[in-house]
Amino acid sequence: MNSSLPQKHKNKVIFAWLILFFLSVFPQPALPETKIQVKQGGIARMTLEPGVPISSISGRFKDKTVPYFETSKGIFVALVGIDMDQVLGTIPFTTTWQSRGKTFTQKNLIEVQAGAFGLQKLTLPKNKVDLDAPTLKRVRGEKSRMKAAFANSFEKRLWEGPFIAPVEGRRQGTFGRRRLINGKPRRSHTGEDISAPTGTPILAPNAGKVVLVGHFFFNGRSVVIDHGLGLISMYFHLSEVNVEKGALVKIGEQIGLVGKSGRVTGPHLHWGMRLNNAKVDPYAFVDVVLD
Ligand SMILES: [Zn+2]
DSSP states (O other): OOTTSOHHHHHHHHHHHHHHHHHHHSOOOOOOOOEEEEETTOEEEEEEOOSSOOSEEEEEETTEEEEOEEOTTSOEEEEEEOOTTOOSEEEEEEEEEEETTEEEEEEEEEEEEOOOOOEEEEOOOGGGTSOOHHHHHHHHHHHHHHHHHHHOOOSSOOOOSOBOOSSSSEEOOOTTOEEEETTEEEOOOOSEEEEOOTTOEEEOSSOEEEEEEEEETTTEEEEEEEEETTEEEEEEEEEEEOOOTTOEEOTTOEEEEEBOOSSOSSOEEEEEEEETTEEEOGGGSBTOOOO
């Protein structure tokens, strides 16, 4: 082979083969470790540009698998939700991928910083706080229905591009707020409340599938949308629901109307977002390019 090539070209070919040989025999050098800072309730956007065809890729965070998706530009992206109650500190995020029969890993570090959450003091009727036995039973049942909706997200990404806010209204800044209800500490506020009059249309902030429609004790009339790959959004206290369970919705499609159903003090939309089961700030997705 290459017998017709002059000697200096033959040397080049041998040299190239030697490089390929060493690359295949010796392990790849470890990729440099990077550290990023993310606030509680935020999103860590991890990217990888392998430059070679890959057969599989996944991330690992807190002993759980985090899926990657490929963008139109050939970049692989994993979105890591940092729960609003995540204990502060540095947590490793490890990416593993396979290319041409070889396994590669890259370790990155996510430093979780404190979110600036305030305190919310609420006064509510006693029977809406200290629940009687039948109500407690109802609430527990509703909680497990909600949990099931969060647990089985589609393995395919249904959303695309930046999210839009579901309602035109004033953002109250209540995400992550520690709560004192009738003077007693209660669970922190898991979503963002948007003030808007009853009857204001609520729009799907991105494409997804409606996985839950219900009328709950605390949340009132509710809609839950699965956007795929562990990203779930929820809408509470509606006056009217305009979609059915199983419906595929497009970005901007009306899903219901603002109301004051459930345990509320006035009409508003409670908008919540889960990413790989972490409670994250829904506005972290609005007008932000994540794919
Ligand atoms: Zn709320």
